[in-house]
Amino acid sequence: MAETISTDKDNAEPTNSLAMLHDPGQTLDPLTDAEDGAVKNRAKVGSARPSSLLYTYGPGAIMDLPGFAVMPAGLDDWEPIWKRREFIPTIVEPRLLNVVRLHLGPQVDSLRPFPWQPKKGAMSKEGSDLGVPARAFPQWFRCTGCDYLGPLPRFGYTNTHPFRPDLAQFTHQSCPGRGRKTPGAAGRNRQSPAVPAPHLLTCTNGHLDEFPYTLWVHRGGTCPKAELPDLKMRDANIGQSIGSIISCASCGASRGMAEAQGAAGRDKLPQICRGRHPHLNAFDSECGARPTLIMMGASNLWFSSTQSVIVMPRTDAEEAEALADQLRAAVGIEKVAKYASDLDTLRDVADGKIDLKDVSDQSLAAAVADVLAPVDPEEVRQEKLATWDPVELLVPEWRYLQKPALFPQQQNSSGLMVTEMQRGQNLHARIARVVAVNRMKKINAVLGFTRLDEMDRVNDLASRLVKLTRKGRPAWVPATEDRGEGIFLQLDLEAVDEWEKKILDSPLWAAHKQAHRLNFSRRFSETAASVDPDTRLPGPRYWLLHTFAHTLIREMAMSCGYGAASLTERIYGWPSGPQREAAAGLLICTTASDSEGTLGGLVALSEPTRLEGLVISALRRASRCSSDPVCAVRTPSDPEDFLHGAACHCCTFASETSCEKSNRFLDRRFLLDLPTIMGPAVPGFFGSVDAF
Template identity: 25%
Template sequence: MAEKINHGRSKMVSSYGGVGSVIDTPDASIIIETFDNWGYHNYDDQEKHKHIILDDRLVFRLRTRFPNLKYLMSIPIEKDGKVQPQANYFPKWFYCPHCDRFMHINDWKKHWDSGKGEFDLQCFDPKCKGQHLEQVRFVMTCENGHIQDLPWEYWNNREQIVENIELPLNETENIEDDDIEDNNEQESQSKIRLIYKKCCPEQELYYSVSNENTDLSGIHIKCKNCGKSETLKGIFGFSQNCGGRKYWLGLKNGQYQGEPCNKRAKVKIKTSNSIYYANTLSSLWIPEKQILDLSAELRTEIDGIVNDQDFEQKDLEKFARRKGIAIEIINQYLDNTDTAYIPEIVYRQAEYNYFLNKQQPEDQVIKFSQINVSGKLNGFEKLVKINRLKKITVQTSFTRNEPIDADSILIDPESGNYQYMVKPQSVSKNSFETHLLPAIENYGEGILFVLDEQKLKEWGKNDIITERVKNIQTHAEDSDWQFHKIEAENLSARKILIHTLSHLLIREFEYVCGYPMSSLQERLYVSENMNGFLISAYDGTDGYLGGLAKLCNNLENLQAIITNAIQRAKECSLDPICYESEGQGVAMLNLAACHSCTLIPDTSCELSNLFLDRRLLIDDEFGYFI
C-alpha cells in the first residue's frame, strides 16, 4: 500500500495526509496508518541516528503531553527504504459501476481468493470485463476521533423513516462491520431508524445510481434476493452509537482495532474537511535550550547503554570519559523532569526575542541580521533578514469534526483545563506514552516584520476599531465551534491588523520574489510584547530560492512593494459589498476580507483564513497606513 502514498513529506504531518487522514489515490481512498507501522523498528542504532531531528527546545515542550518522548523521527523519503508510510483502504465498501454489486472489501476479496488470486479492485464478474470498483462517498465520525463505515448491510431494512430536510452533497463539516454493538438495536435518536438485521438470509446488495435523479433519492441500496430497497435520502440525518473504530492503527491478529466509545457517530462525506484535523506544532530552531554537544549518534549510543538490562551509572561515566563529554551534559539529556507547560505565545516569544536581540550562532545553522527601518518603512520599526532558517513541524495527534487550538494540543482532555467536546487521537499506537513522534525538518528563508510599537498604540485608541473587534468576537460566540470561541477570546485589533497585513504581503510577494502564494507561509508574533510576523519559504515547497530575503537589500523597493499591496487592498472586485461587510466567511469571522482581496491558500495561513479585516489598514478614518 505504501506505493499508493504519493504526496510530499510535508503533507505527512498535515491535514492533507497525516496519520488518520483519508486521502484519495488514483485507485481508491485510503486511511494513513500510525507511524508505528512504518518500520522505524527496522532501524538499528547505527541507522536510527541518521533520521533523528534535533530540536531539544521542542522536545522539552512536547514532554508536557508525551513524558517518554525521546526522538523526533524524520518522515521517510525513499520509497524502497526500510521505513515507508502504510495505509489501508477506507471506506471498506465498494460497488461495481457496471453491474452495481455492492459489498464489503472482505467479500470482494473472497471472490478473488476463490478465483484468479490477487485482488486489484476490479469486479470479478466476467461480464464486467475488469471494471474498476468504486467506493461509497459516505463515512461516519464521532467527537472522540473514531471513523467507520455506515451499516450498509442494514440500510435497506428500516422500521421507520422520518422525513427531514436534505442537506446538500457538498456539506462540509478494523473491527468488522458485522460486529455492530447490541446497543445499536435500541431506539435511535436519528431521523432514520434501522432494525440492524439483514433484510434476508441470502442478502445480495446492489448500489445503483440514477442518471436522471442526481440527488440522494436517486441512489438506491437494493437486495437482489428479496427485492427490498431504500434510497440514501435523509442520510445526513442518520446517526448511531459509535463503534470505536480505529482503522489507522492497522490490523492486529487479522482484525482492525478499536475501543469502547459512548459518542454518537454522524454521517460525513469522505472528502469533507471536517473528518480530519491534524494537530501539529512547529518550531523555529534557535540555540536556546539545545544540548548542542550531543549529536544524534551519541544520543542513540547513550540510550543503548541505559536500556541495557545490566546498566549501571558507571557505564555512563566510562562512556563520557571515552567520548570526552561532560557527564552533566549526558544527565541533562536523560533528565525527563523538565516538562513545564509552555503556552504557544510564550514559546514564540523566545523566537521573537532571539531574532530581534541576538546575533546569528557561529555554526550558522541559521543566518540572519537585524535592520532598523524606523523612518524608512512607513509603519514598521525593524526587519530581520533571515537568509537561512530551520523549521521543525511535528504531528502529535488529530481530531475529527472540529479543530483545536495550539495551546490545547498539549493538554490532557481528562484535565479540567481542556475546553473541547472533541477528543484528540494520538498518532501512535502507544498513545501518549510513545518514545517517537513523526516530524519534518525544512530549511528556508524569510523576513520578520516588526511594526512600530508607538504608532500601534496610538492607532488602537480609536473606538471604531474597538467596535470592529467586538463585532468579530460576537460572531465567534455565536459559532458552533469551540475553536472559534477560544481563538476570539484574546483577539485584539493588533492581531487582526498584523494578520491581515501578512496576507496582503504574501499576495504581493507572489509577483516579486519567485514563489507562488502556496509556497509562502506566515508565522504570527502578536501579544502585548510582540507586534510582528514572519513570512517564509522552505525547501520542499518550491525550493529555497533566496528571492525572499533579498527583498531586504533595497528598502526603497520594499517600500514600493508594501505600498502596492496596500493599494491593491483598496480595490476588491466585490466592493462595496466586501468593504462594508459586517461579517462574512466561516461563522462570519471576517469583516472586509474575501477571496478576491485578502484570503490566501489554507496551507499559508495560520488561522484558517479567519480574523481578517483590510479596513483596519486602509480606511480613510481609522486605517493604520493612512
C-alpha cells in the same frame, strides 16, 4: 498497504509510494511479498511529499489514489519499517520536543523523520525497503461496471507493473455488466474497476467506521431471503432522490442515502459509536458519542494537530538538553542508567549513533543527569498543559530577532542566518525594522489529529486528540525538517500600543467580539470544556499583522518567483504580560523539505528600494476590492458570526497553506482608512492610502 518513499528526478524533495496486504488485520510489513520474490509490485501504490503527510494525509487521514483510497497507519506499524535499519535517524530540537512531551507525555524520546532514503540514480533501489505503512480504506467498494457494492475480499487486486504504482487497483472479477450478459469466455473473464464507497460514519472522539449499508437498506434488520445479500449502489440524480440509492438484489429492498443526511438523518443512524480506529486496526472499549454521516472526501474528516519552531542558535543549557535528548533516543534510558558511572563504556555504547568526540566528560555527565532526572507527575503535566499557550513557542524567536548584535555570531549548525537590513527612506515610518532571513530551518512535529472540528476552533477537551498508537502513548512522533528563507518586518511597538487602545473601545471591535462569541458557542462539539470565548480571540494587533501579512503575500508572489501558496506567515503579535514583552512583527517565509532549501527569490525583496515599492503597492491594492463597497463595510451583527470584517477572496484571503488561522481574523479597516458610507469607522494603522 504501505507507502515507500522515492525521489522525484525533477525535484530533490522526497516523495512517497504504496502496497497491498490481503489480511488487513495483521501488523503491516508490506514489503514482505517483495522479499519473498513475489511477482506483484504490492509495495508501491501511490506517492506523497512529506509536507502533505504532515498536514493533509497523516496517520488517520484518507489519501485518495487513482484507483482506490488508503489510510496511513499508526506509529506501531512503522516499527517494522524502521527495523530495516541499524540506526534510526532523529531530528534534534529540544524546544519542540519539550512541547510534544507536554502534550503527549514524558515517554516521548525523539522526533523522527519519515522513512526515506535518497537514491543515487533513477533506477537505483536505495530506500526501496522504506516507506510509510497504510491500509486500504474505505474497505467497501462499488463496481463501476455493474454497481455491485461489497466488502474488500469480494474484489481482486492487481498491480504488476514495477514502475507504475498508480496502476494499482481493485477489480470486480467476472463482472456481469449492466446490460445483456456477454457469452463465452469474454463474459466470464470480464473485470471492471472498483471504486471506494464514499459514505462513512464518524464521531467527535475521532472514530471512523464503514457505513452499515446492509443494515441501512433493511432499515436495521436483516435480509429475509439471504444471510449475506448482494447489494447495489446506483446514482439517482432525478427529482428529489438526490444521491445514491442502495438496493438489495436478494429481497428487492432499497433506500436512498439522502435520508442519512442532516439532523433528521442522524436519528436514523446507529446511536452508539463502535469506537473504530482504522489507522490502528483497533477499537476503543467505549466511546459514548453518536456517529454522524461523513463523505470520504469531506474537508472536516481529518485535521492535523502540529507544532513547529524555527531553529535558532542554542545556549549552553540548550546544547546540554539536546545531548540528553540524543542519548535518550539513541542509547535508551536503561543503558544510560546502567553506565551512568562509567562514561568510557557509555561512549563505546553510543559510538556510531552519536558523535561524542568533542563532548567533555563534564558535559556528558550533565546530559546523563538530565536523562535520569525524575519527570513531573501526571497531575503537574496536566496543569501545565491547561495553562500552556502556543505563543510560548514564538517568544524565543521574537527575542532573538530583537538582538541584532547576535546576528554576526550566528552558529551555522542551527541553519539560521539573518541580516539586519537598512530601512529605506521611503518605507512607511510605522515599519520600524526589516530583517532578511537569508537561511532558516523549520521543524514541524505531529501531535495527533481530530475529526469534525479543529482543536483550536472549539472549546474542546484535550482528550479529543486521537491517539497515534494502539497501546499506551507514543515513544516518538513524526517530524519534518524544512529549509528556506524569509523577510521579517517589525512595526513600531509604541504606535501599535496607542492604535490598539483606540480599537479596543470602538464599536467595530465590539461587533467582532460578539461575533466571535456567537461563533464559539455554535461550533459543533459534544466534548466541549468550559472556556471563556474571549480568551480565544486574538487582539486587534493580531488582526492588523495578519491582514498586513496577507496583503504582502499577495504582492510578493508576483515578484519573488514562488507561488502565493508556497509563502507562509508567522505572526508575532501579543500585548505585554507578566512573563513576556509586547510583540508586533510578522515573518513571511517559504520552506522546502529537500536538502538544499530555496533559491533566494523571496529574501531578495528585503533590499530597501525593492521593499519600499512592494509595501506601497501592497497597501494600495489593499485599499480597493472588486467587491467594494460591500466588502469595505462588512461588519458582523446578530445573528451573523463570521470571523472577519472588510476581507474576502477578492482582496485579502490566502490559500490554506499560507494562512495560520484559516482566513479568520482579517479586516482591511485595521490596516488603512477605508471610505465608509455606513457602519463603524476606525483609524487604519497605516493611515490613508492617499498619503503615500
